[in-house]
Amino acid sequence: MTSLQLPVLDISLLHGNAVSRQHFLQQLAVAARDIGFFYLTGHGISTGQQQQILQLARQFFALPEPEKQAVSMVNSAHFRGYTQVGGELTQGRVDQREQFDIMREQTALALNSAMPAWQGLVGPNQWPAALPLMQTALLQWQQQLSELSVTLLSAFAQVLQQPATAFANTLQDGAYTHMKLIRYPGTSAVAQQGVGAHKDPGYLTLVLQDQHSGLEVLTDNGWVDAAPLAGAFVVNIGELLELASNGYLKATLHRVVSPPKGIERFSCAFFMAAQLDATVPLLNLPAELAAQAKGPASDPNNPLFYQVGENVLKGRLRSHPDVARKHYAALTQVV
Numbered sequence: 001m002t003s004l005q006l007p008v009l010d011i012s013l014l015h016g017n018a019v020s021r022q023h024f025l026q027q028l029a030v031a032a033r034d035i036g037f038f039y040l041t042g043h044g045i046s047t048g049q050q051q052q053i054l055q056l057a058r059q060f061f062a063l064p065e066p067e068k069q070a071v072s073m074v075n076s077a078h079f080r081g082y083t084q085v086g087g088e089l090t091q092g093r094v095d096q097r098e099q100f101d102i103m104r105e106q107t108a109l110a111l112n113s114a115m116p117a118w119q120g121l122v123g124p125n126q127w128p129a130a131l132p133l134m135q136t137a138l139l140q141w142q143q144q145l146s147e148l149s150v151t152l153l154s155a156f157a158q159v160l161q162q163p164a165t166a167f168a169n170t171l172q173d174g175a176y177t178h179m180k181l182i183r184y185p186g187t188s189a190v191a192q193q194g195v196g197a198h199k200d201p202g203y204l205t206l207v208l209q210d211q212h213s214g215l216e217v218l219t220d221n222g223w224v225d226a227a228p229l230a231g232a233f234v235v236n237i238g239e240l241l242e243l244a245s246n247g248y249l250k251a252t253l254h255r256v257v258s259p260p261k262g263i264e265r266f267s268c269a270f271f272m273a274a275q276l277d278a279t280v281p282l283l284n285l286p287a288e289l290a291a292q293a294k295g296p297a298s299d300p301n302n303p304l305f306y307q308v309g310e311n312v313l314k315g316r317l318r319s320h321p322d323v324a325r326k327h328y329a330a331l332t333q334v335v
């Protein structure tokens with residue numbers, strides 16, 4: 001067994017006495033600033049429950065093709081539903097994964113051209129008729145991970161020496177939450193793009209992975225393996241935290257390399273952003289932190305937007321060109 005290359009943080013310390021709480025915040029500060037990725041343990045979600053979610057993923061992807069196509073994402077202006085292998089792009093290249101996306105269960109808004117395009121993200125999920133228990137299970141899971149993310153976010157506020165509520169007013173009307181069940185098929189080719197290198201657009205991401213490696217993180221020492229750690233979530237920082245902290249916290253590039261032939265890897269990724277109509281605050285950092293904040297990354301291929309809906313929609317449009325063409329044609333013609 002190889003040793004883990006990312007820090008392990010036990011969030012139960014946050015609920016302990018002042019010493020253990022301080023210890024957790026200190027570790028969080030270092031992990032978030034230097035790597036932007038870590039394992040989270042002590043979160044109170046049982047391995048049994050984690051296994052149930054991965055089992056649901058296995059059941060979904062094993063459904064006959066027509067059952068999956070019946071909930072195809074291309075039929076949803078809200079980017080919900082099934083995407084087959086080949087349907088998603090990262091950095092303009094095809095990813096070797098299939099996935100099922102849900103977000104908060106909402107009613108679609110009646111759109112008109114005067115409204116910002118990101119309002120199209122709001123809407124209902126699509127659910128497969130063949131798995132009647134899936135909706136309740138996944139919405140409940142989404143709620144649990146949402147609560148865990150809010151707790152983590154308040155810890156980040158403390159790390160940045162802000163009031164514990166610093167991010168709370170960007171979540172008042174409900175955080176933007178997004179969840180994917182993912183299957184990475186094995187390939188015989190070397191280093192296939194399961195998902196290409198990218199940053200996540202939100203505040204935070206929690207990844208539940210099965211027993212197979214594949215997730216990799218770009219560090220100062222090159223790509224390192226986020227090898228599975230039983231019971232843990234892999235947490236990474238998204239673009240909104242990088243923006244809010246003026247680059248003190250890093251949204252780290254990561255990717256998934258396809259498993260070898262004969263192996264399939266399942267994961268569940270949960271993304272949490274502020275409410276879509278929020279603008280992420282640029283926090284006023286104390287001098288010693290501000291001195292280490294290098295400003296957010298500036299990449300012409302990936303502009304970062306403080307306006308949350310705009311930043312989220314950016315990621316969705318470039319990832320799902322079929323949905324973009326069908327439902328956001330007015331936007332995709334411009335460029």
Ligand SMILES: NC(=[NH2+])NCCC[C@H](N)C(=O)O
Pocket residue numbers: 088089090091195198199200201271315318319
């Ligand atoms: N919702 C996500 N975080 N998707 C991450 C995958 C990368 C995505 N295809 C992109 O271009 O950014």
Ligand SMILES: O=C(O)CCC(=O)C(=O)O
Pocket residue numbers: 180182195200207209215254255256267268269
């Ligand atoms: O499947 C994984 O382990 C990570 C997926 C990921 O990074 C993403 O979908 O944004």
Ligand SMILES: [Fe+2]
Pocket residue numbers: 198199200205254
């Ligand atoms: Fe990601």
